[in-house]
Amino acid sequence: MNARRSSFPLTFYYFALILLLYMPIALLFLFSVNTSVSLSFPIKQLTFDWYRKLFEADAVLRAARNSLFVALGSSFAATLLGTMVSILMLRYKFRGQNILVALAVLPLIVPYVVLGVALLLLFSVLQIDRSLWTVGIAHTVVALPYTLLIIASRLAGFDANLEEAAMDLGADYPTTLRRVVLPLIFPAMVSAWLTAFTVSFDEFALALFLAGTQPTFPVYLFSQLRFANRLPIMVALAVLMMIGTLTLVFLAERFRRRDV
Amino acid sequence: MTSPFPSLPLKKGEGVRRSGGGWGLDRRATFWFIYLPPLIWLSLFFVLPVLLMAAFSFRPDMRGDFLQLWTPTLDQYASVAAVGSYWRLLGISALTALGIGISAVALAYPLAYFLALRAGPRAGFYLILLLVPFWTSYLLRIMAWKILLGTEGVLNSLLIYIGIIQEPLTALLYNRTAVILTLIYVWIPFAALPILAALQRIDPILFEAASDLGARPFHQFTRITLPLSLPGVFAAFFMVFIPTVGEYVTPLLVGGSRGFLYGNIIQDFFTKAANWPLGSALSMIMLTATLILVAFATRLIDLRQLFE
Numbered sequence: 001m002n003a004r005r006s007s008f009p010l011t012f013y014y015f016a017l018i019l020l021l022y023m024p025i026a027l028l029f030l031f032s033v034n035t036s037v038s039l040s041f042p043i044k045q046l047t048f049d050w051y052r053k054l055f056e057a058d059a060v061l062r063a064a065r066n067s068l069f070v071a072l073g074s075s076f077a078a079t080l081l082g083t084m085v086s087i088l089m090l091r092y093k094f095r096g097q098n099i100l101v102a103l104a105v106l107p108l109i110v111p112y113v114v115l116g117v118a119l120l121l122l123f124s125v126l127q128i129d130r131s132l133w134t135v136g137i138a139h140t141v142v143a144l145p146y147t148l149l150i151i152a153s154r155l156a157g158f159d160a161n162l163e164e165a166a167m168d169l170g171a172d173y174p175t176t177l178r179r180v181v182l183p184l185i186f187p188a189m190v191s192a193w194l195t196a197f198t199v200s201f202d203e204f205a206l207a208l209f210l211a212g213t214q215p216t217f218p219v220y221l222f223s224q225l226r227f228a229n230r231l232p233i234m235v236a237l238a239v240l241m242m243i244g245t246l247t248l249v250f251l252a253e254r255f256r257r258r259d260v
Numbered sequence: 261m262t263s264p265f266p267s268l269p270l271k272k273g274e275g276v277r278r279s280g281g282g283w284g285l286d287r288r289a290t291f292w293f294i295y296l297p298p299l300i301w302l303s304l305f306f307v308l309p310v311l312l313m314a315a316f317s318f319r320p321d322m323r324g325d326f327l328q329l330w331t332p333t334l335d336q337y338a339s340v341a342a343v344g345s346y347w348r349l350l351g352i353s354a355l356t357a358l359g360i361g362i363s364a365v366a367l368a369y370p371l372a373y374f375l376a377l378r379a380g381p382r383a384g385f386y387l388i389l390l391l392v393p394f395w396t397s398y399l400l401r402i403m404a405w406k407i408l409l410g411t412e413g414v415l416n417s418l419l420i421y422i423g424i425i426q427e428p429l430t431a432l433l434y435n436r437t438a439v440i441l442t443l444i445y446v447w448i449p450f451a452a453l454p455i456l457a458a459l460q461r462i463d464p465i466l467f468e469a470a471s472d473l474g475a476r477p478f479h480q481f482t483r484i485t486l487p488l489s490l491p492g493v494f495a496a497f498f499m500v501f502i503p504t505v506g507e508y509v510t511p512l513l514v515g516g517s518r519g520f521l522y523g524n525i526i527q528d529f530f531t532k533a534a535n536w537p538l539g540s541a542l543s544m545i546m547l548t549a550t551l552i553l554v555a556f557a558t559r560l561i562d563l564r565q566l567f568e
Contacts, residue, residue, distance in 0.1 A: 007378040014374045014386070017367070021393040021448065024404030027414060031407065081301055084294040092291060100295075103302045109554050110310075111506020113523040114543045117530045118309035121316055121540070141305050144298075173287040202397050205509050209530065218399045225403065225513075235407075238400045249395045 025242070032236040050236040060237055063220035067201050070132050070216055074139035075196035081140070082147025082192055086155050087181065089148075091163070101148075108145040115141070116209035123210070130212035138206040143196035150195060150256065154188035155181070187255045194252035198245055217241070310547070317540035336541035346525065346542065350549075353505055353522035356436065360443045361501035365493055367444070368451035372492075373485075375452070376459035387456070394449035402513050405442045409433045409514070434516030442514050443504055451496040458492025459485070498557045502550060522546060 035045040054060060085104045089097065107115065119138050123130060162184070166176040182189075204218035211219045221238070224230045318332040340346050371390060379386050393401065408414045409432040416428040432438065462485065470480045508523030515521070526546065529539030
């Protein structure tokens, strides 16, 4: 069989590329514990000062809290809408069904810069001030394709006869949804919610257009990049955020893979 | 049209109520309850803004109230057509994205091949190892490249420190090459996923049959593995190409004005230059081009398989 044949070049290639992919990330870690302000060699001395200073920097923490707020709100909304569209897509037949599903998936392929300026236009015309809410709305739109695909692929795996059975036993449709369908797709909903959360928390291209006076964390990070002496603090926060994001991603994967 | 998935697969002779009770009023009421929120949301925050942008692209200028009606004009499109540099930049962006797409796919293919056919029982772990960089903040990874390549950056200071160069190299950052390298780096793990999925779908018995019939490894690859993995390759390419055409953040961070892409001029017209009608026209051109491309891509590959 194939597996027995020597795969040394491939293995070597894989690990060389892994090394390359991790190098910038490793550098971030390194410089978040380096005493020097400028991120350059030689490394001077180990320090956790940047992490300490981080927790004294109000603006940074405010930006992180803004992102948290936006990510919580938009991921909740996107999961709710994704669940609704999933059920509509797989358990109903109606005119315009394909159009609705296509519209829900389309934000995946519309360039963010286009969607960003279009929403900027909308909010200007409606005279809605840009705020965390406008960022949250944009994030809900772009997270919906992800939540829809995650939830729909799980719902598609269940036989609709389960619902038939519930209704034969006398349950009405809302009860069937609540007692049969939602528990079945719940792990997918959690996974979708976590995915939407990480999509939003990390999102910059839309937020740059739509954040008003309250920056989300990526927007704040971007505005601080030109101040060299603030960079190590940003890197320290970025490292903490990376750990947070990775934790969420692992949780999402565990929920998605979980079998009932 | 029917949905891609079977709904309520009732077999002949199964004693299930199709009308009355369970499928009656409550099911229709539930329908409106779950139909209206996504419909309203998508209409208001997705369809309406795009239509508004389309309308704005036919506006003569920025003067007057936003809601004030205007006589539609093709002025904006005419001025886009008149300025060669917009088209050139659109072409450059498309070519850049093409190059990035091809490079990312080519570099990711051996990774996917290794994971699907050579990694053995630890493939799952190796896959996660590959994906961690992709799950790391996008802005953060780009920032890391900036730190790596900057004038006072890691590479320059390291080279000076060990005495290879005396003066920092300035050509490393703020040009299109930096944008291209950064984006290839960013997309490699992502591009490996659809290829991996395609490779995993190949029935291993085909390899056995091929070697039983005397096919050399090289021929096994060119005659079996590669053709069967092509849908994944195309999928990977478009999944990289499409977001890259509209990219404006990476050029902003590592490209400088020399590395600007088409997305950057749209951003400029909506921020600094404040010429929204012209920016809308440029956006409409990009949106139309992207949609045509996706329509073409869906003919080439079955997009549904991406989400399995």
